[in-house]
Amino acid sequence: MKTATDADDILVDDLPAPRHSRRLAVVTETYPPEVNGVAMSMARVVDGLNRRNHDVQLIRPRQPARMGMQPTGKPEIDEVLTKGLPVPLYPNLRMGVPSKRSLVKLWSLRRPDVVHIATEGPLGWSALQAAQHLSLPVTSDYRTNFHAYGKHYRLGLLSKPIMGYLRKFHNRCDATMVPTEAMRVLLAERGFERLSVVGRGVDTQRFDPARRNAAMRASWGAASDDLVMGYVGRLAPEKNLGVVLAAFEAVKRLQPRARLVFVGDGPMRAELAARVPDAVFAGQRGGDDLAAHYAGLDLFLFASLTETFGNVTTEAMASGCAVIAFESAAAGELIRSGVNGWLAGPGKEDAFVAAAGVAAMDANARRVVAEAARATARRLDWADITARFESVLEGAIARGEPVFRLTGLQAVA
Structure with a gap:
């Protein structure tokens, strides 16, 4: 099996001979075994591109040894591992460090046809600079609503500079992929350019109601x-x-035997456990075990308003859960309220709680909605998503000259 290469120790002999139709460099600051929506969906795209006979080079931070095997285990994928630092509040996540010189060296030895940047952190910015330095086509993903996190993390006056940075970052790319039409419209209104909608798929063989476990x-x-x-x-x-919690408390008054299960971990765990002592905290799960946890739920409650997509929504739908969510991100695009889920207007918390009460008291409606949700999820095929992703890459390559040159932007030294 191919071993991963350290970015600071690159030799010509380390670089594999080209075998495929396109040479693609994919840069991301999160990747499995890290468990989050960006990591998991990026892994599906990388695997899909490899299956479509592209030569994929994956560049990411080295993860802590406690997280297990460092390389992907896929001999077809050339991995380059960079230095990484822990993300504040999330010790199992890593962010890259500035690596422009290493990336210029790497891509000078063997030029990719296009560079795709999945995250806008220090490693992503370095990749953008390196690609500009070498006049390589660049595409990017807008995957995380960093600007929407401000009110939750008291960023205050930093919110505008963060949005300015994100706009500058993505407008230096030949194309930026966004997961929903609503996000495309929002970003276009904020001055983002060259936006293409590329949704997310869901594995309906893994996420299946048949995994329900008594x-x-x-x-x-x-x-x-x-x-x-x-x-x-x-x-x-x-x-x-x-x-x-408000939705659960309202339902508990109607159905005293109702249970609440949290799957995942994070800085609010202790606070949530104190507020709902009888809740189940299953911790972080993955693979078939995660799928079984989804399938064990009757109602999936998703109240986040900071998502660009929200993969958990489609995973829950595929698992036969009745989903209650705000009309935002994936839920807003895929759910018809009362047909394949229940929606509340963005920020309408009373409506969200009321929808939970309606769903809790009507088992037949939950069954019908869950079946329709499963049918919706079955249309979200990863092969179709990868083909769309590939078409955006091909468009960037076909332009022949990177956008940052055409618009007069200068590469940053």
């Missing part, structure tokens, strides 16, 4: 006919978990 539900204290409500994701302020 023994798991029993371990949560739930009988077969008890209502189990749940949330999957980071336990963090930006996820609006107070609304989830």
Whole structure:
């Protein structure tokens, strides 16, 4: 199996012979075994590009040894590992460090046809600078609503500079991919250019109602006919978990045996446990185990308003959960309220809580909605998403000259 290369120790012999139709450099500051929406969806795209006969070079920070095997384990993918630092409040996540010189050296030895940057952190910025220095086409992803996190992390006056940085970053790219039409419209209004909608798929073989497990539900204290409500994701302020608690408390008054399950971890875990002592905290899960946790839920409560997409929404739908969410991100694009889920207007917390009450008291409606949600999820095929992703890359290559040269922007030394 191919071993990963350190970015600071690159030799010509380290670089594999080209085998595929396009040479693609993918730069990301998060990747499995890290568990988050950006990491997991990026891994699916990388795998899909490889399956479509492209030569993929993956550049990412080296992860802590405690997280297991460092390389992907896929011999077809050339990995370059850079130095990384822990992300504040999230010790299992790494962010890259400035690496422009190493990347210029790497790509000078073997030029990629296009560079794709998935994250806008220090490693992403270095990749953008290096690509500009070498006049390489660049595409990017807008995957995380950093500017929307300000009110949750008291960024205050930093919100505008953050948005300015993101706009500057993405407008230096030949194309920026966004996951929903609503996000495309929002960013266009804020001065972002060359935006292309590329959605997200979902693995409906993994996320399947058939994984429902009576023994798991029993371990949560739930009988077969008890209502189990749940949330999957980071336990963090930006996820609006107070609304989830309000919905559960309202339902608990209607159905005293209702249970609440949190799947995930984060800085709010202790606070949530203090507020709801009888809630189940399953911790961070992955793979088939995560899928079984989804399938064990009857109602999936997702109150976040900071998502660009929200992969957990489609995973829950594929798992046969009835989803209650705000009309935002993936939920806003995919759910028709009362048909394949329930929606509340953005920020309408009372409506969210009321929807939970309606769903909790009507088992037949939950069943019909869950079946329709599963049908919706089955249309979200990763092969189609990868083909769309590939078409954006090809468009950037076809332009022949990077946008930052055409618009007169100068590469940063």
